[in-house]
Amino acid sequence: MAKSSGKDAKVLPTRNDVPDNAKQVSIGILQGCLVDTIDLYNATRQAHWNVKGPHFGALHELFEQFYTDLAVASDDLAERIVQIGGIASGTTQTLASQTRLPPYPTDLLAGMDHVAALAERYAQVAKTLRAGIEETEEAGDADTADLLTEQSRAMDKKLWMLEAHLGPDKAR
Template structure:
């Protein structure tokens, strides 16, 4: 993905993370931020539109999960600011940057939502793990640790979504 102006260190800070590590981390954080906001919106879409015999349980679960993702996006954005970056969570920025497969806004069946979300959470987890490695290799253990924390939240949510799909076939 091409780097954008918001991926550069732009703000003065006394944070002593090395400059090259800051630049790598800000770019990674902005990329993952777009992905997680996209996944949050997909989860919210599922929450609003879920239908079928699993309605109540899935409706509540999706609400919990989009809340968890929103909390994680805040942590990611704040870390970018700590490093002197400017996080881009605008609709336009997220739309241009996300690496998550577009969500079908016409889905209604609960298990179809679970399948679609499981695919997207797996994509998000993959991007998080790549970010863990790239920020660690760049020398920013704190950002790598944060991405590991977010990865655990996403993996747990993925596990719970996938549990609804087992035995579907």
């Protein structure tokens, strides 16, 4: 689920009037989503660089669009953390220690193998975003919930596109 360990998050002074408790909850959730989104970005780049097979052209372009969108999404998450008084962390060390995604296999080559591996990870990130929506709404941070809702919709669309490549009998 969404990482909500932000209760201990340091909140820097800001004129943003979201209540401090909501800020702490949101910072923890956003940081977890940020880490997972950057990790998903890296997995998508891995697929983009190494995809092979009869669907190379279409998948190479699709993966490029996906990682470009993920770069924007991670920036939006990080900026929201800072807007509410947090410190966004996207370092390699933070990613390695905090990601909730399984390691992406570096030996995949076949296009549909990449699609299946990415579909699992996109589904996991979408689920975590949805959990974060509920937690940030409950904490009283409607703007963060809105950001997570926007990202959840985008993630669901990407998951749908990946599953469409797998066909109806392999989508799940």
